[in-house]
Amino acid sequence: MRIGIIGAGGVGGYFGAQLAAHGQDVTFVARGRHLEAMRTTGLRIESESAPAHLFPVDVTDSVEELGDVDVAAIGVKLWDTDEIGRRLGPHLRPDATxxxxxxxVNKDDILRAYLPAQTLIGAVCYISAKIAAPGIIKHDGTLARMVLGEFDGRCTERTMRLFEAFIRAGVDAELSTSMSEVVWKKFVFLVGLSSVTSATRQPVGVLRRRERTRQLLHDAMDEVVRVARARGIRLPSDFAGRQMEFVDTLPPGMTSSMLNDLLHGQRLELPWLGQSVVAMARELGVPTPVNDLLAAVLDPYVEGAS
Ligand SMILES: NC(=O)C1=CN([C@@H]2O[C@H](COP(=O)(O)OP(=O)(O)OC[C@H]3O[C@@H](n4cnc5c(N)ncnc54)[C@H](OP(=O)(O)O)[C@@H]3O)[C@@H](O)[C@H]2O)C=CC1
Ligand SMILES: CC(C)(CO)C(=O)C(=O)O
Structure with a gap:
């Protein structure tokens, strides 16, 4: 398969490198010093479970050059989604994925505005990875999970081909027939983890060990479950409790991509995560005092360090 990876950071760099290292024809879109390093020394994945070094790397700075790919995977931060959709849409083949x-929970709606309707499939990934230095992606722990599926629940040839490509690349992949629930389940976990790790500047091992921060994490997730249920998403009412069992399996040093951005003075995805929960909850009349407070505490950092 000819695969374009737009944004070669923690997520795009990791999954793209694994696909390329296992036989797929991958072109990355990158920019700045990361692009230069990828051109000169390649793309290195530092990982205890799946180290890799791609050299040479097929990399460009032009989204528009991906016009003939079979699959385009988007790995930019949420604030760059509109730009990527606008640039990619007119160049895509109608049968691309x-x-x-x-x-x-609104990443796919943003993209739908720019892409031919049939192109988009659902995807949710679980991994902790970041750009450690230009050309180098650091994968923390061993979690590398990808859930894929058509939004209408059908099992199609294209989702099957991609699923098989991820499995061959050593990724813990799964095909789902209920992608909107999968997207919301990740959202519940991520909003809680990103807001609480960022507000406390602590990794998950500390948060789950201390009674008060454990309760805070649970309650932040539970409010998102209430918002999801008020929107008609079929999540069990005790889903936050079940997510705490997942939290207990994570490596103690794991944090979140938002805390990584905060510590590096970068913009935060808060408006699409914790702050969007607060906005949805207001519309629905669902009380979310924990997320209101966390979103307010993090608000001064949303635009990054000036
Ligand atoms: N990191 C993680 O562990 C996880 C992240 N996610 C999600 O994945 C998404 C991506 O996050 P993450 O991988 O951390 O992000 P990163 O910041 O690590 O990577 C994004 C990369 O895309 C580049 N980029 C943005 N726009 C363009 C463009 N027009 N052309 C070329 N390159 C571009 C960025 O460059 P520049 O730095 O110059 O902006 C950056 O190198 C986010 O929504 C995040 O929430 C999901 C699961 C885990
Ligand atoms: C919590 C985590 C690491 C899980 O994939 C994540 O998605 C993020 O921090 O952006």
Whole structure:
């Protein structure tokens, strides 16, 4: 398969490198010093479970050059989604497949505005990875999970081909027939984890060990479950409790991509995560005092360090 990876950061760089290292024809779109390093020294994945070094790397700075790919996977931060959709849409083949590796519950709606309707499939990934230095992606722990599926629940040849490509690349992949629930389940976990790790500047091991922060994490997730249920998403009412069991399996040093951005003075995805929960909850009349407070505490950092 000819695969374009737009945004070669923590997520795009990791999954793209694994696909390329296992036989797929991958072109990355990158920019700045990361692009230069990928051109000169390649793309290195530092990982305890799946280290890799691609050299040479097929990399460009032009989204428009991906016009003939079979699959385009989007791995930019949420604030760059509109730009990517606008640039990619007119160049895509009508039979291409697009998947967003991003977080949040409105990533696919943003893209739908720019892409031919049939191109988009659902995707949700679980991984902790970041650009450690130009050309180098650091994968923390061993979690590398990808859930894929058509939004209408059908099992199609294209989702099957992609699923098989991820499995061959060593990714813990799964095909789902209920992608909107999958997207919301990740959202519940991520909103809680990103807001609480960022507000406390602490990793998951500390948060789950201390009674108060454990309760805070549970309650932040539980409010998102209430918002989801008020919107008609079929999540069990005790889903936050079940997510705490998942939290207990994570490596103690794991944080979140938002805390990584905060510590590096970068913009935060908060408007699409915790702050969007607060906005949805207001419309629905669902009380979310924990997320209101966390969103307010993090608000001064949303635009990054000036
Ligand atoms: N990191 C993680 O562990 C996880 C992240 N996610 C989600 O995945 C998404 C991506 O996050 P993450 O991988 O951390 O992000 P990163 O910041 O690590 O990577 C994004 C990359 O895309 C580049 N980029 C943005 N726009 C363009 C463009 N027009 N042309 C070329 N390159 C571009 C950025 O460059 P520049 O730096 O110059 O902006 C950056 O190198 C987010 O929605 C995040 O929430 C999901 C699961 C886990
Ligand atoms: C919590 C985590 C690491 C899980 O994939 C994530 O999605 C993020 O921090 O953006």
């Amino acid at each position: 697009v998947l967003s590796l991003q977080n949040g």
